[in-house]
Amino acid sequence: MNTRDKIILIGDTLIRKRGYNAFSFSDISKELNIKNASIHYHFPTKTTLVIAVIQKHLMLLEKFKQNVTDENAIQKIIKFLSVYTIAKSEGKISVLGSLANDYFTFEPEVQTELKILTDNTLNWLTHTLKEGKRDGIFQYKMTDRNKALMIITNILGAEQLSRVTYQHDFHKIKENVIDDLTK
Amino acid sequence: MNTRDKIILIGDTLIRKRGYNAFSFSDISKELNIKNASIHYHFPTKTTLVIAVIQKHLMLLEKFKQNVTDENAIQKIIKFLSVYTIAKSEGKISVLGSLANDYFTFEPEVQTELKILTDNTLNWLTHTLKEGKRDGIFQYKMTDRNKALMIITNILGAEQLSRVTYQHDFHKIKENVIDDLTK
DNA sequence: ATTTGCCTACCTACTAGTAGGTATATATAT
DNA sequence: ATATATATACCTACTAGTAGGTAGGCAAAT
16 A cells, blocks of 8 residues: 555544544654655645545445445445444544534535535435335335434434443444334 | 633533634633633643533533423423524534544543533433333333433434534434434 | 732643655656 | 656655643732
8 A cells, every 4th residue: 555545544543533633644654654744745734634535435435335236225224334333343433423523623625525425425325215115125204314314313423422331332223223224 | 700610611612613622722711811821720721621511511411400300201302402402503512422522532530521421411311211101102112221322312413414414404303303202 | 818810921742834855766868 | 778857755854833731920809
Protein backbone atom coordinates (compact mmCIF):
# COMPACT_ATOMS: atom_id res chain seq x y z
CA MET A 1 0.00 0.00 0.00
CA ASN A 2 1.33 3.47 -0.83
CA THR A 3 1.73 6.22 1.75
CA ARG A 4 -1.30 8.16 0.56
CA ASP A 5 -3.59 5.18 1.11
CA LYS A 6 -1.96 4.48 4.48
CA ILE A 7 -2.69 8.05 5.58
CA ILE A 8 -6.33 7.66 4.54
CA LEU A 9 -6.55 4.36 6.43
CA ILE A 10 -5.04 5.76 9.64
CA GLY A 11 -7.14 8.92 9.35
CA ASP A 12 -10.25 6.81 8.91
CA THR A 13 -9.43 4.77 12.01
CA LEU A 14 -8.67 7.86 14.12
CA ILE A 15 -11.90 9.57 13.05
CA ARG A 16 -13.96 6.51 13.91
CA LYS A 17 -12.19 5.70 17.18
CA ARG A 18 -11.62 9.18 18.60
CA GLY A 19 -13.40 11.70 16.39
CA TYR A 20 -12.32 14.29 13.82
CA ASN A 21 -11.50 17.01 16.34
CA ALA A 22 -9.53 14.64 18.57
CA PHE A 23 -6.73 13.68 16.18
CA SER A 24 -3.93 15.60 14.51
CA PHE A 25 -1.61 15.10 11.55
CA SER A 26 1.18 14.27 13.98
CA ASP A 27 -0.81 11.26 15.22
CA ILE A 28 -0.63 9.98 11.67
CA SER A 29 2.98 10.97 11.01
CA LYS A 30 4.17 9.25 14.19
CA GLU A 31 2.43 6.01 13.26
CA LEU A 32 3.95 6.09 9.77
CA ASN A 33 7.39 7.18 11.00
CA ILE A 34 7.46 10.11 8.62
CA LYS A 35 7.42 13.83 9.35
CA ASN A 36 4.38 16.02 9.81
CA ALA A 37 5.16 18.00 6.65
CA SER A 38 5.04 14.83 4.58
CA ILE A 39 1.40 14.34 5.44
CA HIS A 40 0.77 17.83 4.11
CA TYR A 41 2.46 16.80 0.88
CA HIS A 42 -0.29 14.23 0.30
CA PHE A 43 -3.12 16.21 1.88
CA PRO A 44 -2.56 19.98 1.99
CA THR A 45 -5.22 20.44 4.67
CA LYS A 46 -7.12 18.34 7.17
CA THR A 47 -10.24 19.11 5.14
CA THR A 48 -8.80 17.43 2.04
CA LEU A 49 -7.99 14.34 4.13
CA VAL A 50 -11.46 13.96 5.61
CA ILE A 51 -12.96 14.37 2.13
CA ALA A 52 -10.71 11.55 0.89
CA VAL A 53 -11.89 9.40 3.80
CA ILE A 54 -15.55 10.05 2.97
CA GLN A 55 -14.94 9.31 -0.71
CA LYS A 56 -13.30 6.01 0.18
CA HIS A 57 -16.49 5.07 2.03
CA LEU A 58 -18.60 6.14 -0.94
CA MET A 59 -16.59 3.71 -3.04
CA LEU A 60 -16.88 0.95 -0.45
CA LEU A 61 -20.65 1.48 -0.36
CA GLU A 62 -20.86 1.11 -4.15
CA LYS A 63 -18.82 -2.08 -3.94
CA PHE A 64 -21.05 -3.40 -1.17
CA LYS A 65 -24.19 -2.69 -3.19
CA GLN A 66 -22.80 -4.62 -6.16
CA ASN A 67 -21.70 -7.53 -4.00
CA VAL A 68 -25.20 -8.11 -2.63
CA THR A 69 -27.38 -7.34 -5.68
CA ASP A 70 -28.24 -11.00 -6.22
CA GLU A 71 -29.19 -11.74 -2.60
CA ASN A 72 -32.66 -11.45 -1.11
CA ALA A 73 -33.67 -8.47 1.02
CA ILE A 74 -33.14 -10.11 4.38
CA GLN A 75 -29.64 -11.25 3.43
CA LYS A 76 -28.87 -7.74 2.19
CA ILE A 77 -29.94 -6.21 5.49
CA ILE A 78 -28.03 -8.78 7.54
CA LYS A 79 -24.84 -8.15 5.55
CA PHE A 80 -25.39 -4.40 5.79
CA LEU A 81 -25.64 -4.57 9.57
CA SER A 82 -22.65 -6.90 9.85
CA VAL A 83 -20.47 -4.15 8.36
CA TYR A 84 -21.23 -2.07 11.46
CA THR A 85 -20.78 -5.08 13.74
CA ILE A 86 -17.32 -5.89 12.44
CA ALA A 87 -16.21 -2.26 12.80
CA LYS A 88 -17.67 -2.16 16.32
CA SER A 89 -15.62 -5.20 17.32
CA GLU A 90 -12.53 -3.16 16.37
CA GLY A 91 -13.65 -0.20 18.47
CA LYS A 92 -14.73 1.80 15.45
CA ILE A 93 -18.10 3.43 14.85
CA SER A 94 -19.28 4.39 11.36
CA VAL A 95 -17.81 7.41 9.56
CA LEU A 96 -21.34 8.61 9.16
CA GLY A 97 -22.03 8.62 12.89
CA SER A 98 -18.68 10.05 13.86
CA LEU A 99 -18.70 12.87 11.31
CA ALA A 100 -22.41 13.69 11.75
CA ASN A 101 -21.50 14.56 15.33
CA ASP A 102 -18.93 17.13 14.19
CA TYR A 103 -21.05 18.36 11.29
CA PHE A 104 -21.13 22.03 12.31
CA THR A 105 -17.35 22.21 12.71
CA PHE A 106 -16.80 21.31 9.03
CA GLU A 107 -16.28 23.45 5.96
CA PRO A 108 -19.14 23.37 3.43
CA GLU A 109 -17.30 20.97 1.08
CA VAL A 110 -17.05 18.34 3.80
CA GLN A 111 -20.70 18.82 4.73
CA THR A 112 -21.67 18.28 1.09
CA GLU A 113 -19.67 15.05 0.80
CA LEU A 114 -21.12 13.76 4.05
CA LYS A 115 -24.62 14.53 2.82
CA ILE A 116 -23.95 12.45 -0.30
CA LEU A 117 -22.73 9.48 1.74
CA THR A 118 -25.74 9.74 4.05
CA ASP A 119 -28.24 9.98 1.20
CA ASN A 120 -26.65 7.07 -0.65
CA THR A 121 -26.79 4.89 2.44
CA LEU A 122 -30.35 5.89 3.27
CA ASN A 123 -31.54 5.43 -0.32
CA TRP A 124 -30.08 1.94 -0.57
CA LEU A 125 -31.67 0.97 2.73
CA THR A 126 -35.04 2.44 1.70
CA HIS A 127 -34.94 0.59 -1.61
CA THR A 128 -33.94 -2.71 0.00
CA LEU A 129 -36.75 -2.46 2.55
CA LYS A 130 -39.25 -1.75 -0.21
CA GLU A 131 -37.99 -4.80 -2.08
CA GLY A 132 -38.35 -7.01 1.01
CA LYS A 133 -41.84 -5.74 1.64
CA ARG A 134 -42.86 -6.37 -1.97
CA ASP A 135 -41.56 -9.94 -1.66
CA GLY A 136 -43.52 -10.46 1.57
CA ILE A 137 -40.36 -10.88 3.69
CA PHE A 138 -40.72 -7.68 5.73
CA GLN A 139 -43.77 -6.29 7.48
CA TYR A 140 -44.15 -2.69 8.64
CA LYS A 141 -46.78 0.02 8.40
CA MET A 142 -44.80 3.26 7.99
CA THR A 143 -43.26 4.48 4.71
CA ASP A 144 -40.12 2.77 3.43
CA ARG A 145 -37.97 5.83 4.07
CA ASN A 146 -39.30 6.20 7.60
CA LYS A 147 -38.48 2.56 8.32
CA ALA A 148 -35.01 3.14 6.91
CA LEU A 149 -34.64 6.15 9.20
CA MET A 150 -35.68 4.07 12.21
CA ILE A 151 -33.15 1.34 11.42
CA ILE A 152 -30.22 3.61 10.64
CA THR A 153 -30.82 5.69 13.77
CA ASN A 154 -30.98 2.52 15.86
CA ILE A 155 -27.56 1.59 14.53
CA LEU A 156 -25.99 5.05 14.86
CA GLY A 157 -27.42 5.43 18.36
CA ALA A 158 -26.29 1.94 19.32
CA GLU A 159 -22.75 2.69 18.24
CA GLN A 160 -22.67 5.71 20.53
CA LEU A 161 -24.57 4.35 23.49
CA SER A 162 -22.72 1.05 23.67
CA ARG A 163 -19.48 2.97 24.09
CA VAL A 164 -20.82 4.10 27.45
CA THR A 165 -22.81 1.02 28.49
CA TYR A 166 -21.84 -2.42 27.26
CA GLN A 167 -20.52 -3.70 23.95
CA HIS A 168 -23.26 -6.30 24.27
CA ASP A 169 -25.99 -3.66 23.93
CA PHE A 170 -24.93 -3.04 20.36
CA HIS A 171 -25.59 -6.66 19.44
CA LYS A 172 -28.93 -6.74 21.23
CA ILE A 173 -30.09 -3.71 19.27
CA LYS A 174 -28.90 -5.24 16.01
CA GLU A 175 -30.81 -8.47 16.78
CA ASN A 176 -33.93 -6.51 17.64
CA VAL A 177 -33.76 -4.63 14.34
CA ILE A 178 -33.70 -7.90 12.38
CA ASP A 179 -36.34 -9.62 14.54
CA ASP A 180 -38.65 -6.63 14.24
CA LEU A 181 -38.39 -6.64 10.45
CA THR A 182 -39.14 -10.34 10.01
CA LYS A 183 -41.51 -10.67 13.03
CA MET B 1 -26.98 33.99 37.59
CA ASN B 2 -23.41 33.82 38.94
CA THR B 3 -20.38 33.41 36.69
CA ARG B 4 -19.86 29.77 37.63
CA ASP B 5 -23.34 28.84 36.48
CA LYS B 6 -22.94 30.93 33.34
CA ILE B 7 -19.76 29.03 32.50
CA ILE B 8 -21.57 25.73 32.95
CA LEU B 9 -24.41 26.93 30.74
CA ILE B 10 -22.12 28.12 27.93
CA GLY B 11 -20.00 24.98 28.25
CA ASP B 12 -23.14 22.87 28.01
CA THR B 13 -24.27 24.69 24.88
CA LEU B 14 -20.87 24.43 23.21
CA ILE B 15 -20.62 20.71 23.96
CA ARG B 16 -24.04 20.05 22.53
CA LYS B 17 -23.70 22.31 19.49
CA ARG B 18 -20.09 21.65 18.49
CA GLY B 19 -18.71 18.86 20.67
CA TYR B 20 -16.29 18.62 23.59
CA ASN B 21 -13.13 18.60 21.48
CA ALA B 22 -14.27 21.53 19.35
CA PHE B 23 -14.54 24.20 22.02
CA SER B 24 -12.00 25.91 24.26
CA PHE B 25 -12.01 27.95 27.45
CA SER B 26 -11.41 31.06 25.38
CA ASP B 27 -14.73 30.49 23.57
CA ILE B 28 -16.37 30.80 26.99
CA SER B 29 -14.27 33.70 28.26
CA LYS B 30 -14.93 35.73 25.09
CA GLU B 31 -18.68 35.26 25.44
CA LEU B 32 -18.57 36.28 29.11
CA ASN B 33 -16.15 39.17 28.51
CA ILE B 34 -13.76 37.90 31.13
CA LYS B 35 -10.24 36.54 30.80
CA ASN B 36 -9.25 32.97 30.11
CA ALA B 37 -7.59 32.65 33.50
CA SER B 38 -10.85 33.53 35.23
CA ILE B 39 -12.49 30.43 33.83
CA HIS B 40 -9.69 28.42 35.41
CA TYR B 41 -10.52 30.03 38.74
CA HIS B 42 -13.95 28.40 38.63
CA PHE B 43 -12.91 25.22 36.85
CA PRO B 44 -9.22 24.36 37.18
CA THR B 45 -9.38 21.97 34.23
CA LYS B 46 -11.62 21.24 31.29
CA THR B 47 -12.33 17.89 32.92
CA THR B 48 -13.82 19.55 36.01
CA LEU B 49 -16.06 21.65 33.77
CA VAL B 50 -17.44 18.74 31.78
CA ILE B 51 -18.10 16.88 35.03
CA ALA B 52 -20.08 19.88 36.31
CA VAL B 53 -22.06 19.89 33.07
CA ILE B 54 -22.89 16.19 33.43
CA GLN B 55 -23.88 16.68 37.05
CA LYS B 56 -26.21 19.52 36.10
CA HIS B 57 -27.96 17.12 33.75
CA LEU B 58 -28.15 14.48 36.46
CA MET B 59 -29.95 17.06 38.59
CA LEU B 60 -32.25 18.06 35.74
CA LEU B 61 -33.10 14.40 35.17
CA GLU B 62 -34.06 13.98 38.83
CA LYS B 63 -36.25 17.09 38.63
CA PHE B 64 -37.88 15.80 35.45
CA LYS B 65 -38.62 12.44 37.06
CA GLN B 66 -40.31 14.16 40.00
CA ASN B 67 -42.32 16.46 37.74
CA VAL B 68 -43.90 13.59 35.84
CA THR B 69 -44.42 11.00 38.61
CA ASP B 70 -48.18 11.52 38.67
CA GLU B 71 -48.69 11.28 34.91
CA ASN B 72 -49.46 8.11 32.98
CA ALA B 73 -46.77 6.27 31.02
CA ILE B 74 -47.62 7.69 27.62
CA GLN B 75 -47.53 11.26 28.93
CA LYS B 76 -44.20 10.53 30.61
CA ILE B 77 -42.72 9.29 27.35
CA ILE B 78 -44.12 12.22 25.36
CA LYS B 79 -42.67 14.72 27.82
CA PHE B 80 -39.36 12.85 27.87
CA LEU B 81 -39.09 13.03 24.09
CA SER B 82 -40.10 16.69 24.03
CA VAL B 83 -37.00 17.52 26.07
CA TYR B 84 -34.92 16.34 23.11
CA THR B 85 -37.21 18.10 20.63
CA ILE B 86 -36.89 21.47 22.34
CA ALA B 87 -33.11 21.16 22.48
CA LYS B 88 -33.03 20.11 18.82
CA SER B 89 -34.95 23.24 17.83
CA GLU B 90 -32.10 25.23 19.41
CA GLY B 91 -29.48 23.30 17.45
CA LYS B 92 -28.44 21.25 20.46
CA ILE B 93 -28.23 17.49 20.74
CA SER B 94 -28.26 15.69 24.09
CA VAL B 95 -25.20 15.74 26.36
CA LEU B 96 -25.42 12.00 26.37
CA GLY B 97 -25.15 11.72 22.59
CA SER B 98 -22.48 14.37 22.26
CA LEU B 99 -20.25 13.04 25.03
CA ALA B 100 -20.77 9.37 24.14
CA ASN B 101 -19.12 10.22 20.83
CA ASP B 102 -16.00 11.51 22.56
CA TYR B 103 -16.04 8.81 25.25
CA PHE B 104 -12.54 7.44 24.57
CA THR B 105 -10.96 10.90 24.75
CA PHE B 106 -12.10 11.41 28.36
CA GLU B 107 -10.39 10.81 31.66
CA PRO B 108 -11.84 7.95 33.74
CA GLU B 109 -13.73 10.32 36.08
CA VAL B 110 -15.68 11.79 33.18
CA GLN B 111 -16.41 8.34 31.80
CA THR B 112 -17.77 7.30 35.19
CA GLU B 113 -20.08 10.32 35.45
CA LEU B 114 -21.32 9.79 31.92
CA LYS B 115 -22.05 6.14 32.72
CA ILE B 116 -24.15 7.25 35.69
CA LEU B 117 -26.17 9.69 33.56
CA THR B 118 -26.69 7.05 30.89
CA ASP B 119 -27.76 4.37 33.38
CA ASN B 120 -30.14 6.76 35.14
CA THR B 121 -31.77 7.74 31.87
CA LEU B 122 -32.01 4.18 30.65
CA ASN B 123 -33.36 2.90 33.97
CA TRP B 124 -36.10 5.52 34.11
CA LEU B 125 -37.10 4.75 30.54
CA THR B 126 -37.11 0.99 31.19
CA HIS B 127 -39.22 1.45 34.30
CA THR B 128 -41.69 3.76 32.54
CA LEU B 129 -42.11 1.33 29.64
CA LYS B 130 -42.75 -1.51 32.09
CA GLU B 131 -45.36 0.62 33.84
CA GLY B 132 -47.09 1.40 30.52
CA LYS B 133 -47.09 -2.23 29.51
CA ARG B 134 -48.53 -3.28 32.88
CA ASP B 135 -51.32 -0.73 32.42
CA GLY B 136 -52.05 -2.01 28.90
CA ILE B 137 -51.01 1.26 27.21
CA PHE B 138 -47.89 -0.08 25.48
CA GLN B 139 -47.48 -3.25 23.44
CA TYR B 140 -44.14 -4.83 22.59
CA LYS B 141 -42.60 -8.29 22.70
CA MET B 142 -38.98 -7.71 23.70
CA THR B 143 -37.75 -7.07 27.25
CA ASP B 144 -38.39 -3.67 28.83
CA ARG B 145 -34.70 -2.76 28.78
CA ASN B 146 -34.35 -3.79 25.15
CA LYS B 147 -37.30 -1.61 24.21
CA ALA B 148 -35.72 1.25 26.15
CA LEU B 149 -32.49 0.69 24.23
CA MET B 150 -34.36 0.79 20.91
CA ILE B 151 -36.07 4.06 21.80
CA ILE B 152 -33.04 5.85 23.17
CA THR B 153 -30.89 4.81 20.21
CA ASN B 154 -33.59 6.06 17.84
CA ILE B 155 -33.38 9.44 19.53
CA LEU B 156 -29.57 9.62 19.75
CA GLY B 157 -29.26 8.48 16.15
CA ALA B 158 -31.94 10.92 15.02
CA GLU B 159 -30.12 13.81 16.66
CA GLN B 160 -26.98 12.97 14.70
CA LEU B 161 -28.51 11.99 11.38
CA SER B 162 -30.85 14.96 11.16
CA ARG B 163 -27.86 17.28 11.37
CA VAL B 164 -26.82 15.94 7.99
CA THR B 165 -30.23 15.35 6.40
CA TYR B 166 -33.26 17.41 7.41
CA GLN B 167 -34.42 18.82 10.72
CA HIS B 168 -37.76 17.28 9.80
CA ASP B 169 -36.35 13.74 10.00
CA PHE B 170 -35.91 14.15 13.73
CA HIS B 171 -39.61 14.80 14.21
CA LYS B 172 -40.62 11.92 11.96
CA ILE B 173 -38.52 9.53 14.00
CA LYS B 174 -39.97 10.89 17.24
CA GLU B 175 -43.54 10.41 15.91
CA ASN B 176 -42.73 6.87 14.80
CA VAL B 177 -41.39 6.00 18.26
CA ILE B 178 -44.66 7.10 19.89
CA ASP B 179 -46.89 5.51 17.23
CA ASP B 180 -45.01 2.23 17.47
CA LEU B 181 -45.44 2.13 21.26
CA THR B 182 -49.18 2.79 21.24
CA LYS B 183 -49.92 1.04 17.90
C1' DA C 1 -8.84 39.91 58.05
C1' DT C 2 -10.14 36.78 54.96
C1' DT C 3 -12.44 35.18 51.09
C1' DT C 4 -14.19 35.95 46.52
C1' DG C 5 -13.65 36.89 41.82
C1' DC C 6 -11.40 38.79 38.81
C1' DC C 7 -6.98 40.67 36.61
C1' DT C 8 -2.10 40.84 34.09
C1' DA C 9 1.32 38.30 32.47
C1' DC C 10 3.17 34.45 31.58
C1' DC C 11 4.39 29.16 30.23
C1' DT C 12 4.71 24.82 27.71
C1' DA C 13 2.97 21.96 24.37
C1' DC C 14 0.71 21.45 20.41
C1' DT C 15 -2.00 22.78 16.15
C1' DA C 16 -2.30 23.29 11.04
C1' DG C 17 0.36 24.80 7.62
C1' DT C 18 4.59 26.71 4.69
C1' DA C 19 9.24 27.40 2.54
C1' DG C 20 12.77 25.48 0.59
C1' DG C 21 15.95 21.67 -0.01
C1' DT C 22 17.29 16.75 -1.44
C1' DA C 23 17.61 11.90 -2.95
C1' DT C 24 15.75 8.89 -6.18
C1' DA C 25 13.34 7.36 -10.04
C1' DT C 26 11.58 8.06 -14.57
C1' DA C 27 11.02 10.13 -18.95
C1' DT C 28 12.89 12.69 -22.77
C1' DA C 29 16.32 14.81 -25.94
C1' DT C 30 20.77 14.76 -27.96
C1' DA D 1 24.50 5.86 -24.16
C1' DT D 2 24.48 10.09 -21.97
C1' DA D 3 22.98 14.31 -20.41
C1' DT D 4 18.90 16.81 -18.99
C1' DA D 5 14.52 17.66 -17.26
C1' DT D 6 10.66 16.44 -14.41
C1' DA D 7 8.03 14.28 -10.88
C1' DT D 8 7.75 11.84 -6.55
C1' DA D 9 8.18 11.52 -1.82
C1' DC D 10 10.30 12.70 1.57
C1' DC D 11 13.25 15.95 4.67
C1' DT D 12 14.68 20.15 7.99
C1' DA D 13 13.35 24.15 9.84
C1' DC D 14 10.19 27.30 10.45
C1' DT D 15 5.68 30.21 11.12
C1' DA D 16 1.52 32.06 13.43
C1' DG D 17 -1.81 30.83 16.31
C1' DT D 18 -4.27 28.22 19.95
C1' DA D 19 -4.55 24.83 23.59
C1' DG D 20 -4.86 24.15 28.57
C1' DG D 21 -2.87 25.84 32.52
C1' DT D 22 -0.18 28.69 36.35
C1' DA D 23 1.73 32.50 39.41
C1' DG D 24 0.90 36.27 41.69
C1' DG D 25 -1.52 40.77 42.33
C1' DC D 26 -5.58 43.53 43.64
C1' DA D 27 -10.15 45.52 44.69
C1' DA D 28 -14.43 44.71 46.80
C1' DA D 29 -17.44 42.25 49.71
C1' DT D 30 -18.20 39.59 54.02
